[in-house]
Ligand SMILES: NC(=[NH2+])NCCC[C@H](N)C(=O)O
């Protein structure tokens with residue numbers, strides 16, 4: 001019998017006072033849902049780079065896999081890792097859109113990606129998407145929203161990525177994904193051919209920023225107009241990364257009950273930490289800060305989606321490449337429960353004792 005039927009029954013019979021079963025049921029119903037980290041993840045690679053102009057971001061999924069992505073994640077205590085493969089976007093006929101390059105390709109890739117992201121979440125796994133440039137944030141957030149429409153979005157980035165084709169200096173869509181996603185921006189866009197599949201339903205009220213330090217004029221205006229909780233680098237400087245992320249989470253979700261999506265642009269990290277990226281900016285997060293941020297998000301138990309974007313293995317020298325990929329792996333591992341304290345071997349209670357024969 002469901003609690004509801006039971007209450008209906010008591011209401012009908014009038015038998016209400018101090019029935020212990022009734023009290024237990026009501027207590028269970030009002031109890032807050034306890035969140036535990038999901039110990040299953042699904043990996044999606046998106047070798048896509050048409051949201052910006054440089055060659056190489058599309059190599060990142062292969063480079064991260066080659067560096068041991070799946071093995072390293074599988075070594076995290078109790079984590080079940082499933083690889084959902086890459087999203088391929090074969091030749092698509094382009095449409096012309098003012099100050100917005102490769103719209104049709106961006107759209108086709110994100111449509112596929114959105115469906116795959118929803119699928120992984122419906123399989124009850126945390127979805128980890130490896131870009132690709134940040135235009136793929138459209139697909140990951142859209143696909144997440146389809147499954148959890150109460151989700152909140154933490155955009156960790158040097159940039160705000162909230163330009164429209166009217167405000168962008170570059171015409172590159174990787175500077176526009178947030179503006180495409182939020183419903184409040186619907187009227188700032190012209191009709192976008194090929195984008196009919198994507199209905200912007202996500203609210204800017206569920207968005208927060210961490211790490212900003214290169215924000216265009218109209219982006220700044222948008223952040224202020226909609227009061228987006230933002231911890232730019234100067235705020236991180238002032239409050240520390242722990243207070244920064246905790247403040248944003250509290251602001252967006254005071255009751256600690258909404259699924260979390262973190263879209264992590266590797267250029268959020270200081271250019272010295274992650275040099276192989278298309279639009280590096282000095283003065284960013286240290287890797288330690290980024291790891292700490294991710295550990296805090298993991299500990300909420302509500303992380304359901306992580307994007308790792310803008311790693312460009314074709315930029316810089318061998319060492320830059322290695323460092324950037326390593327940094328990306330560290331960030332992902334922290335988000336998925338890797339503990340810097342280490343974990344004891346499973347089912348083993350003591351150190352191995354040497355059996356000395358003499
Ligand atoms: N995902 C990124 N790295 N975006 C960089 C965006 C740079 C600049 N704000 C633009 O609109 O083009």
Ligand SMILES: [Mn+2]
Nearest residue numbers: 158159265267
């Ligand atoms: Mn960026």
Ligand SMILES: [Mn+2]
Nearest residue numbers: 134157161265
């Ligand atoms: Mn970005």
